[in-house]
Structures are given as C-alpha cells and as structure tokens.
Amino acid sequence: MSEPIDRTSDPISPATAPRDWFILFLRVLGFWELIQTADEVITILNIHFGIWRPERTAIQSYFTHGMVHLLITVWLLMGAPKIARIFYGDRSGRQK
DSSP: OOOOOOGGGOSSSOTTOHHHHHHHHHHHHHHHHHHHHHHHHHHHHHHHTTSOOOSSOOHHHHHHHHHHHHHHHHHHHHHHHHHHHHHHOOTTOOOO
C-alpha cells in the first residue's frame, strides 16, 4: 500500500481550498446557465415552427435572452479560474 498524500504541508494547495470550491460553484452555475440557454432555444424553435404562439412576447426577446444566457455560460465555464483569482488572488503567490 502506498502512503497517503499529506496535502497540509503544501501552503500553496491545501486540500479543498475555498478557492477550489468557489471555482466549482462558478462552473456549476455555468452549467445551470447552459440548461437555461437550452430552454430558450427550445422556446425559439417552438415559436419558429408554430408549435406555440406567445401572446405578448416577440421571438426577438427570447433570442436576446438565449444569447445572454449563452454569453454568461461561456464566461462562467471558461473564466472560473480568472474570476476566482479576482476574489482570492494568484494561487502561486507571485505578485504581478
């Protein structure tokens, strides 16, 4: 059997640091936004193919919401480490 890894001796990367939890939270939030984007796309397709007709809201509004959800999705999923760096600083301890 191998010895367990002692992560507490490394000050730069402690086990499950709050920064890592924050990055995970941002990515889960990004995945939720992806689900919201899919919902908007389904609504747009339903309107386009005549399956559903909204009484007051134009299709352009749903398209705008879908694009905003998509932009937020990309920003959260790809930029989570950069966003965490804003709140928690640089992980390596180097000053810029």
